[in-house]
Every structure is written in C-alpha cells, then in structure tokens.
Amino acid sequence: MAVQTEVLKAGSSAPPGTLEPTALCHFVLRTLPENFEKMVNWYVDFTGGRLSYYSSSIAMIAYDEEHHRIGIVPRKDAVPRPTDGRPIVGLGHVAFGYENLDALATLYEQKRNAGLQPVWSINHGPTTSIYWRDPDGNEVETQVDNFDTVAETIEFMEGPEFRENPIGVEFDPEDFVKRVRRGGEQHAIKKRANIGPRTTK
Numbered sequence: 704m705a706v707q708t709e710v711l712k713a714g715s716s717a718p719p720g721t722l723e724p725t726a727l728c729h730f731v732l733r734t735l736p737e738n739f740e741k742m743v744n745w746y747v748d749f750t751g752g753r754l755s756y757y758s759s760s761i762a763m764i765a766y767d768e769e770h771h772r773i774g775i776v777p778r779k780d781a782v783p784r785p786t787d788g789r790p791i792v793g794l795g796h797v798a799f800g801y802e803n804l805d806a807l808a809t810l811y812e813q814k815r816n817a818g819l820q821p822v823w824s825i826n827h828g829p830t831t832s833i834y835w836r837d838p839d840g841n842e843v844e845t846q847v848d849n850f851d852t853v854a855e856t857i858e859f860m861e862g863p864e865f866r867e868n869p870i871g872v873e874f875d876p877e878d879f880v881k882r883v884r885r886g887g888e889q890h891a892i893k894k895r896a897n898i899g900p901r902t903t904k
Contacts, residue, residue, distance in 0.1 A: 704845040712832070728772070730773060730774070731775070732775055732839070733778050733781045734776070734777055735778070735839075736779055738777075738838055739777035742838055743775050745837050746764050746775065746837070747764055750764065750799065751766060755770055757770050758860070759777075760777070761774055761776050765870060774815075780863065783795050784840045794843070797843055797844065798832075798846050799844070800846055800848070801846065803847060804831065804847055804883045804892055805833065807883075808879065808880045811833055812880060821833045821876055822834050822835060822836050824873060824875065825873050825874065825902070826867075826873075826893070826896075828865050828868075828869075828871055829850065829859060829865075830846040830847060830849055831855045831874075831892075831893055833845050849893040849894075864895075867899065867901075868899065868901040868902075869902065870902065871901075873897050
C-alpha cells in the first residue's frame with residue numbers, strides 16, 4: 704500500500720524542535736581526471752580564491768574566512784554530463800552572492816574580459832542574477848539581493864507577482880552595466896518588470 708505524502712506549500716516547515724544547521728559550508732564537484740586541473744583553475748580564478756589543499760585526489764578552494772568552500776574531486780568512473788543540453792537529475796546550480804549591483808557589474812566585466820560569456824542574465828524578483836558555466840557544464844549563479852531585508856524578500860515571494868512568474872525577466876548584461884555605471888538608482892534597477900505569467904525557463 705502506497706504511503707500518501709502531504710503536498711507541501713510555501714511556508715511549510717519542519718517539526719518543532721528539529722535541529723537546524725548553523726551554516727551552508729561547502730559544495731563538492733566530481734570531474735573526470737582530464738578536467739581536474741581545468742576545473743580547479745576555473746573556480747580559483749572565478750571566485751578570486753586560493754587553494755587551501757591540493758592533491759591528486761582532491762582540491763579544496765577557499766575565498767573567505769572558511770577553510771574551504773569548494774571541493775573538486777577527479778573520478779575515472781564519473782559519468783559525463785549529456786552534451787545535448789538536457790537537464791540532469793541532481794544539483795541544478797550553485798550561487799555566489801555579491802554585495803551590490805556595482806560589484807555584480809564589475810564581476811561581469813572581469814569575466815567578459817577574461818573570455819567568459821554568461822549563459823543567462825535574469826532578474827528573478829528576489830535577486831538580480833547572472834549565470835555562467837564551468838568547464839564541466841555546471842551552472843554557477845552570481846547574484847545580488849533585490850530587497851534590503853529577508854522579510855521583504857519573503858513578502859515578495861509570497862505575493863501574487865511571484866506566484867504568477869517565479870522565473871523572472873531576462874536582461875542584457877551590457878545594458879545592465881551601462882545603467883549601473885551611469886549611477887542609476889539601485890532600487891529602480893533591481894525592480895523587476897511585470898511581464899505576466901511565466902513558469903518555465
């Protein structure tokens with residue numbers, strides 16, 4: 704007999720007393736041995752980080768006070784990502800946060816000048832985000848919060864505009880940089896346009 708599970712809704716939470724983690728500490732990516740150094744170099748360069756540990760079996764990368772935030776592990780038996788663009792089961796992307804739109808614009812310019820092109824630039828509503836792909840094809844989001852507080856973000860996410868369009872509205876990153884560099888009002892740049900219903904990327 705199948706066990707019936709309750710459909711979760713926004714605002715659902717764990718049972719009272721469930722122990723919460725104090726931090727999200729790191730993520731680890733598997734790669735093929737031939738891509739190991741390329742992946743390590745990409746993440747060190749992308750995050751402005753440093754190697755806190757390196758061996759032939761694992762590399763650990765830090766970019767702040769934590770001893771490591773990213774691990775890269777080479778595996779001969781790893782299964783490569785499909786090359787036809789199909790989404791795979793598992794981790795969809797990782798996201799790095801930046802302090803403000805000026806920082807995100809600078810990041811975009813630095814990556815563009817280094818030969819990287821974003822794969823998606825979108826105002827989700829809660830965040831203004833630019834996405835990239837690492838050498839193995841994993842998506843990496845770089846984002847700035849659009850609201851000043853978590854409470855304001857949650858209020859937006861619980862509202863009708865986000866229910867109608869939880870995906871967002873694309874923008875041209877070059878136009879975005881121009882607006883930021885002109886000294887445009889940050890809240891105006893962050894405000895997402897209302898394009899009506901949208902539920903798919």
